[in-house]
Structures are given as C-alpha cells and as structure tokens.
Amino acid sequence: MEALKGVKIVEFAAFAAGPAVGKHLADHGATVVHVESRVRPDGFRTHYPPYKDNIHGLNRSGLFALCNNDKLDITLNLKKAPKATELAKKIAAWADVVIENFSPGTMARLGIDYEALKQAKPELIMLSTSNLGQSGPHAHHAGFGSQLSSLAGFTHLTGYPGGSPQILYGPYIDYIAVAYGAAAILAALDYRRRTGRGNYIDTAQYETGLQYLAPILLDYKVNGAVADRNANRDPQAAPHGAYPCEGDDNWCVLSVHTEGEWRTFCEAMGSPAWSADKKFATHAARKENENDLDRRIGEWTCGFTPREIMEKLQDAGIRAGVVNTMKDVYTDPQLAQRPQWVELEHPEIGKMHYQRPPFLLSKTPPGPSKRDPLLAEHNDYFYKELLGLSEEEYRQLVEEQVIY
Amino acid sequence: MSSDNRSAGLLAPFRVLDLADELGFLCGKILGDLGADVIKIERPGGDAARRLGPFYGNRPDPEKSLYWFGFNNNKRGITLNLESAKGRQLFSQLAVKADFIIDTFPPGYLDSLALGYAALSRINPRVILTSITPFGQTGPYSQFKASDIEIMALSGCMSLTGDPDRPPLRVTFPQSYVWTGSYAAMGALIAHHYRERTGEGQHVDVSAQACLLWAFSHAHTFWDLNRQVEKRAGSFMTGRTITGAKMRVFWPCKDGYLNFIIYGGEAGRRTNQALVQWMDSKGMAPEFLKQKDWKSFDIAQVTQAEIDRMEEPIAHFFAAITKAEFFKEVVQREMLGYPVASVKEIFADPQHEARGFWQKVEHPELKASIDYPGGFTKFAQGACQIWRRAPLIGEHNQEVYGEDLGVPSSELSELKRQGVI
Numbered sequence: 001m002e003a004l005k006g007v008k009i010v011e012f013a014a015f016a017a018g019p020a021v022g023k024h025l026a027d028h029g030a031t032v033v034h035v036e037s038r039v040r041p042d043g044f045r046t047h048y049p050p051y052k053d054n055i056h057g058l059n060r061s062g063l064f065a066l067c068n069n070d071k072l073d074i075t076l077n078l079k080k081a082p083k084a085t086e087l088a089k090k091i092a093a094w095a096d097v098v099i100e101n102f103s104p105g106t107m108a109r110l111g112i113d114y115e116a117l118k119q120a121k122p123e124l125i126m127l128s129t130s131n132l133g134q135s136g137p138h139a140h141h142a143g144f145g146s147q148l149s150s151l152a153g154f155t156h157l158t159g160y161p162g163g164s165p166q167i168l169y170g171p172y173i174d175y176i177a178v179a180y181g182a183a184a185i186l187a188a189l190d191y192r193r194r195t196g197r198g199n200y201i202d203t204a205q206y207e208t209g210l211q212y213l214a215p216i217l218l219d220y221k222v223n224g225a226v227a228d229r230n231a232n233r234d235p236q237a238a239p240h241g242a243y244p245c246e247g248d249d250n251w252c253v254l255s256v257h258t259e260g261e262w263r264t265f266c267e268a269m270g271s272p273a274w275s276a277d278k279k280f281a282t283h284a285a286r287k288e289n290e291n292d293l294d295r296r297i298g299e300w301t302c303g304f305t306p307r308e309i310m311e312k313l314q315d316a317g318i319r320a321g322v323v324n325t326m327k328d329v330y331t332d333p334q335l336a337q338r339p340q341w342v343e344l345e346h347p348e349i350g351k352m353h354y355q356r357p358p359f360l361l362s363k364t365p366p367g368p369s370k371r372d373p374l375l376a377e378h379n380d381y382f383y384k385e386l387l388g389l390s391e392e393e394y395r396q397l398v399e400e401q402v403i404y
Numbered sequence: 405m406s407s408d409n410r411s412a413g414l415l416a417p418f419r420v421l422d423l424a425d426e427l428g429f430l431c432g433k434i435l436g437d438l439g440a441d442v443i444k445i446e447r448p449g450g451d452a453a454r455r456l457g458p459f460y461g462n463r464p465d466p467e468k469s470l471y472w473f474g475f476n477n478n479k480r481g482i483t484l485n486l487e488s489a490k491g492r493q494l495f496s497q498l499a500v501k502a503d504f505i506i507d508t509f510p511p512g513y514l515d516s517l518a519l520g521y522a523a524l525s526r527i528n529p530r531v532i533l534t535s536i537t538p539f540g541q542t543g544p545y546s547q548f549k550a551s552d553i554e555i556m557a558l559s560g561c562m563s564l565t566g567d568p569d570r571p572p573l574r575v576t577f578p579q580s581y582v583w584t585g586s587y588a589a590m591g592a593l594i595a596h597h598y599r600e601r602t603g604e605g606q607h608v609d610v611s612a613q614a615c616l617l618w619a620f621s622h623a624h625t626f627w628d629l630n631r632q633v634e635k636r637a638g639s640f641m642t643g644r645t646i647t648g649a650k651m652r653v654f655w656p657c658k659d660g661y662l663n664f665i666i667y668g669g670e671a672g673r674r675t676n677q678a679l680v681q682w683m684d685s686k687g688m689a690p691e692f693l694k695q696k697d698w699k700s701f702d703i704a705q706v707t708q709a710e711i712d713r714m715e716e717p718i719a720h721f722f723a724a725i726t727k728a729e730f731f732k733e734v735v736q737r738e739m740l741g742y743p744v745a746s747v748k749e750i751f752a753d754p755q756h757e758a759r760g761f762w763q764k765v766e767h768p769e770l771k772a773s774i775d776y777p778g779g780f781t782k783f784a785q786g787a788c789q790i791w792r793r794a795p796l797i798g799e800h801n802q803e804v805y806g807e808d809l810g811v812p813s814s815e816l817s818e819l820k821r822q823g824v825i
Contacts, residue, residue: 133759164639167640184783234578326624332558340617
C-alpha cells in the first residue's frame with residue numbers, strides 16, 4: 001500500500017459516489033478521512049441494508065463497510081457555524097484533496113465551497129461529484145444513482161424487446177463516476193506536482209455514464225438509430241446467451257463468434273444430428289433461427305453443471321462461463337486465487353470480506369488492510385495528532401457539539 | 405478536425421502506447437481525454453474492432469465504425485506487426501520513450517515476443533505496463549477466452565438482472581469492456597503517482613471480472629453478512645427492506661417507462677408527499693395516500709401488502725402521463741425519479757446543452773462534423789475534451805516513425821512492403 005502513501009484526502013461525502021473514490025485511494029495507501037456527524041451519519045449507516053443479522057445499527061452496514069475500509073472516521077457537525085466552518089477549513093488546509101458529494105449548492109451554503117476552502121489552502125484539489133453536475137438547469141435536482149441509471153439510458157438497454165426495462169442492481173452509474181472521479185483526482189495531483197496549481201473538479205455522474213454509451217449516441221446522431229434492449233442477443237454472435245444447467249436456477253453462458261467456432265462447438269456437444277441442419281449452417285441462418293437454436297442448446301446444457309459446460313467449452317477454445325451468484329463470487333476459484341477478498345474482523349459485523357481493487361500493482365500491492373471505521377472512531381487521533389488541536393481546544397469543541 | 409491543442413490537458417507531457425483491443429479502448433481514451441499523447445498501435449490492415457458496428461451511414465467499413473470513433477478518439481494511429489523482428493525493434497524504440505503501455509493480449513503473449521514487463525522495464529524502468537485481460541494474469545481462468553457476456557456472467561452481474569422465471573440477462577450494449585477500461589485507467593494513474601514519486605514503473609494487472617464486481621455495488625454483502633443471496637427480480641427493487649418486500653421500479657407511462665421507487669428516508673418522504681400532492685391536483689390521490697403519515701413511514705420495515713396497496717393508484721396515475729411530463733414535474737417538484745431515457749431523449753435533455761457537454765468533432769474524411777459526448781469532467785485548471793477524432797488506419801505512421809523515430813521515408817516504404825507497418 002505504498003503507491004499513494006502521503007496523499008491526504010478528506011471526504012465531506014456519504015453513500016457511494018464520493019466515498020468509493022476515497023476507498024480506492026485508501027486501498028493504495030492514501031490517508032483518507034471520512035467526515036460524518038452524529039446529527040447525520042452516512043446514509044449507508046442508516047438507510048441501506050444489509051445490516052449484520054438484519055439488526056439495524058450504525059456500525060453494522062455491509063455497504064458502508066464495502067466503501068470505507070482503511071479510512072479514519074471523524075464527526076463534525078457542520079450546522080454549528082461558525083466554529084464548525086472554521087474547523088472544516090482547517091481540515092481542508094491539512095488535506096491535499098477534498099471529495100464531496102452533497103447536492104450542488106450545499107457546500108456553498110455551509111460556507112465551505114471551493115472558493116472558501118481555497119482561501120485556506122490555495123493548492124487544494126477538490127472533487128465535487130454529483131448526479132447532474134454543478135451547473136445547468138437541472139443541477140439542483142437531487143437523485144439516487146439507481147434512478148440516474150435510467151435517465152442516462154442504461155435501463156432502456158436492459159430487458160426483452162417490447163417488454164419492461166429491467167433493473168441494474170444498486171446505484172450502477174455511481175460506480176462509473178467513481179472510476180472517472182479517481183482518474184480526475186490523480187491527474188490533478190500530477191498537474192499540481194508539476195505546476196503547483198490546485199484544481200476544482202466538477203464530475204457529473206450522468207456525463208461519465210454517457211461515456212460508456214458513446215457509439216450508440218453517435219449512431220443516433222448520424223444515423224437516427226435508437227438503440228433498444230434485446231435481451232442477451234448480439235449481432236456478432238450466435239449462439240449468444242444464458243442457458244439452463246443441472247440443478248435449481250443454475251445457468252451458464254456461451255457465445256460462438258465464427259464459423260470455425262461453430263464447428264468446434266458442435267463437436268464439443270458430441271455433434272448431435274440437429275446441429276448439422278442447414279438452418280444452423282451459417283451465422284446468418286443461426287440468427288434467423290435463434291429461438292430454435294437456443295432451445296436446442298438449452299436441452300444440451302441442462303444435462304451438465306455450469307462449471308462442466310464452462311470447462312468443456314473453454315478446453316475446446318469456445319467462450320463460456322458460469323453465471324456466478326452472489327454467493328459464488330466468494331468461492332469462484334479465479335477470484336479466490338487473486339485473491340479478491342480480504343477477511344477482516346469487525347467488532348460488530350464479525351468477519352467481513354473486504355474488496356480488493358480490480359487492478360493489482362506488481363510493486364505496491366494494495367489493501368484492504370484495516371476494517372471500516374466505527375462512527376467517530378478517530379476523532380481523538382485525527383483532531384489532536386494529525387490536525388494538531390490542543391487538548392483544551394478539542395475538549396471545548398466536543399463540549400459545544402461542533403465535534404459531534 | 406479540431407486542432408490538436410492537447411497541451412492544455414492535465415497529462416500533456418506523457419505518452420501512451422495503446423495495444424489494446426475493445427476490452428481496453430477506454431483506458432487509453434481516458435488518458436487521452438486528460439491530454440496524454442496516445443498512440444494506438446494496430447496490426448497492419450487495421451484493428452479487428454474496426455469491424456464492430458454501428459457504422460457511419462450504416463455501411464460496414466473499417467474506416468467508419470462508430471464503435472471505433474467513440475472509443476478511440478484522442479489517439480493517433482500507427483500500424484505495426486509485433487510478430488516481425490523489425491516490428492519488435494520499432495516497438496522497443498517507441499517503448500523507450502513511453503510513459504504508459506496498455507495491452508489486452510492473453511497472459512504470456514508479450515513475454516513470448518520478449519516484450520513482457522520484465523523486458524520492457526529493462527529498456528525503460530519508468531514504464532507502466534497496464535495489462536488488461538478478462539480474468540487477470542494468473543489463476544485457473546487466466547487462459548480462458550471471454551467476450552462481454554462471459555465477463556458479465558462470471559462477475560456475478562447477470563445473476564442480478566432479468567426476470568426470475570427467465571434467463572439471467574446482460575445489458576444489450578456491452579458494458580464490461582467500458583467498465584474495465586475505465587477502472588484500468590484508475591490503476592494506471594495510481595501506478596503513475598508512485599512512479600513520479602520514486603522513478604519506478606510497474607506492471608498493473610487488471611481483471612475485467614473483478615472490475616465488474618463494482619457494477620452491482622453491495623449485492624454480494626447480503627451473503628457475506630447474513631447468508632442471503634440477492635437474485636434477479638425483474639423490474640423490482642429488492643434489498644431495501646428487512647421484510648423482504650420489493651418495490652416496483654419501472655412503470656408504464658404513455659410513451660414508454662418511468663423509473664420511480666417508493667423510498668424511505670428524508671428524500672423518500674419528500675418525494676412520496678410531493679407525488680401525492682401532484683396526484684391530488686389531478687383528482688387521482690386516494691384518501692388513504694393523502695392521510696398517510698410519511699414522517700413515520702419506515703421503508704426498512706414496510707410489508708409487501710402495504711407496498712402493493714400504495715403502488716396501485718400510482719400506476720394508474722403514471723399510465724396517463726408522458727416521459728417528458730414526468731421529467732419536467734420531478735424537477736419542478738423536487739421529487740426523486742427519472743424517465744427511462746433512450747439515446748434520443750438523452751440528446752433532448754437541456755442539461756447537456758447548458759453544460760456544453762456535446763462536442764462537435766470534425767471528420768474531414770467524411771466531410772462531416774459529428775456531435776460527440778464531450779469531456780468526462782470539468783476542471784478549473786486544464787481541459788478534458790476530445791482533442792482529435794479517432795485515427796484512420798496507419799494515419800500517423802509518417803508522423804510517428806518518420807518524424808519521431810527518424811526512420812527515413814525510403815525505409816518506411818520498405819517496411820510497408822514487408823508488412824511490418
């Protein structure tokens with residue numbers, strides 16, 4: 001966890017969009033301080049199951065744990081102006097980077113927008129990540145990522161033709177903005193290293209999401225085509241889909257992209273008579289008879305487990321995979337080998353599997369190394385040791401419920 | 405073409421060699437959006453992904469793939485046959501001056517050409533090699549082949565999408581490649597930060613399967629904490645209650661669908677209240693909804709019967725309005741919810757116009773200029789935008805080999821004849 005050692009980050013942020021950026025940076029050794037208050041703890045602590053054993057509690061949230069390992073947690077009641085405002089500025093002056101994901105305008109109302117914080121630290125980098133951006137007619141419209149994923153076109157592309165759109169689990173688009181937000185911060189840090197200049201970064205989750213759809217946006221603009229959902233079908237491959245396997249609700253996927261692969265695939269199935277039918281002889285023919293094709297392949301796959309199908313076809317050089325469930329991801333041999341999960345003990349959750357980054361750096365292996373913090377766990381340490389408040393100042397601020 | 409003034413970008417001093425296929429296109433593009441000098445290296449004749457549609461004018465043509473346009477802008481383009489000795493030599497010359505190299509070859513392939521990380525770091529200890537594969541450089545699946553649907557399946561994403569009584573689904577427009585490319589950019593830039601501090605490059609091993617774990621947020625933690633397996637629930641939201649109740653997410657309206665959810669919390673209460681007022685203004689709010697005490701409404705405790713009773717009159721109300729009406733009202737009334745937009749409606753959203761999101765990019769070869777989704781973020785210092793359209797096949801061979809490496813033009817024609825470039 002050496003890569004980002006020495007980088008100091010403060011999050012005036014809650015839920016996923018801000019804190020998950022901080023998580024990735026903390027995984028690589030940045031010192032990340034998550035700011036909450038007892039008046040309003042992070043919404044993941046209060047409003048989003050799962051909670052350990054389904055018992056609601058501020059320190060029992062799986063989602064908070066996922067997004068906040070290796071961070072320090074402090075409380076600051078920003079409603080207690082002007083003392084809280086002054087303290088917030090002091091914290092920002094300590095930091096290299098501030099991450100915030102309040103609704104646009106909130107930081108200004110609290111007196112701690114970029115202009116204000118820049119007075120305290122001219123070379124500050126600040127990321128504001130929001131649904132729709134800091135400007136524009138809809139900037140102040142608040143919303144959750146799960147619904148923004150619909151405004152940005154993703155759910156329109158999910159489901160069967162003519163049927164209802166289908167849900168993408170959780171705040172899908174938030175985590176798109178997380179990758180972009182982190183990249184933006186890292187670029188700004190590099191720029192600051194070379195020029196001495198800070199930066200203000202306005203990331204709209206909506207706009208980052210649309211990056212993922214560039215080709216079909218262009219298709220509409222130049223050809224007038226409106227991309228639509230088409231279940232698991234793909235113009236480049238047939239068969240291409242999910243097929244039932246032995247057991248209850250077990251599925252595999254497979255896809256055949258060339259005529260050579262089709263021949264190999266038929267052999268792997270044991271060359272059943274139907275596969276020689278000329279209605280499956282070419283890609284065009286298979287596309288035309290795809291329902292029939294899918295049904296026959298399903299009759300073959302249902303005699304095997306998903307893993308048997310994956311191994312049999314991969315051995316033959318055909319793309320195939322298990323549809324892993326949310327249980328399977330913890331035991332999938334590839335993820336286990338990486339290893340993707342780090343088991344750490346949490347005082348209220350017990351054993352929790354924290355998520356490693358999806359990229360591994362050869363010389364600076366990442367965390368997680370510390371469980372997510374309890375609410376206010378590091379008040380004492382951060383305010384006194386890192387920020388340098390005297391015992392007296394600290395005690396006073398606690399008493400006045402500024403640190404609260 | 406817009407003039408290449410990328411010196412205004414935050415990463416302008418850095419050079420990227422991009423050997424990636426579609427699994428990694430976005431990684432190089434993001435570094436390019438930030439101002440880096442990205443050189444896309446294609447095999448002679450052009451990258452296979454140039455055959456991916458849709459196409460400009462709907463006619464398949466390797467120079468008109470909109471998939472290519474969308475994800476390879478902000479890159480210059482050269483051709484190079486890495487499997488020829490001369491090709492490897494040229495690549496090594498480029499690698500000496502490169503800050504980043506991105507590849508998506510099967511693990512071991514670059515090593516077999518003596519161009520793996522060990523070899524590259526000998527000629528350029530500062531270089532960061534970002535290797536992007538479906539499953540990572542090592543492990544039991546490392547040699548498995550995968551396209552989008554296999555990555556979506558093995559990451560677990562598909563188990564959460566689709567109707568319970570039908571097969572698991574992927575998103576129709578491939579998502580795994582873009583998720584992977586963008587997370588890979590984060591990894592490359594973390595390694596960059598370390599390199600700028602210490603002078604040492606490193607090898608970044610990106611797994612698409614692992615990237616896509618982020619696409620479902622926390623669904624897996626239900627198993628980790630409570631041994632509950634979250635599953636596909638069609639158009640319903642699960643996991644928000646401890647009773648197991650599920651909420652409708654997609655509601656048919658006059659011209660498509662709306663995304664609206666009965667939420668708890670402060671924002672949810674405000675929304676529910678505003679909706680009932682809106683319904684009431686049209687005489688469509690039943691008495692029990694008007695009387696509901698939203699302040700004490702606790703979403704985590706709500707039962708399915710309670711949810712069903714609330715949803716019925718709401719469905720009736722939504723069926724009579726359009727997506728545009730809904731969008732206008734949710735913004736005005738400060739409610740949560742959005743229409744299920746298609747690309748057409750995305751272009752009509754005034755928010756993008758106001759923020760200058762669409763960026764006109766000139767395509768002189770097509771005698772056209774096209775509106776692209778512009779920079780992914782706005783910086784107070786430094787720009788993030790499209791500096792140049794995607795390259796034609798071998799468009800910058802002369803610029804890169806001739807001017808940069810100083811290969812004489814007679815030799816360039818010879819290299820072309822030999823199929824090296």
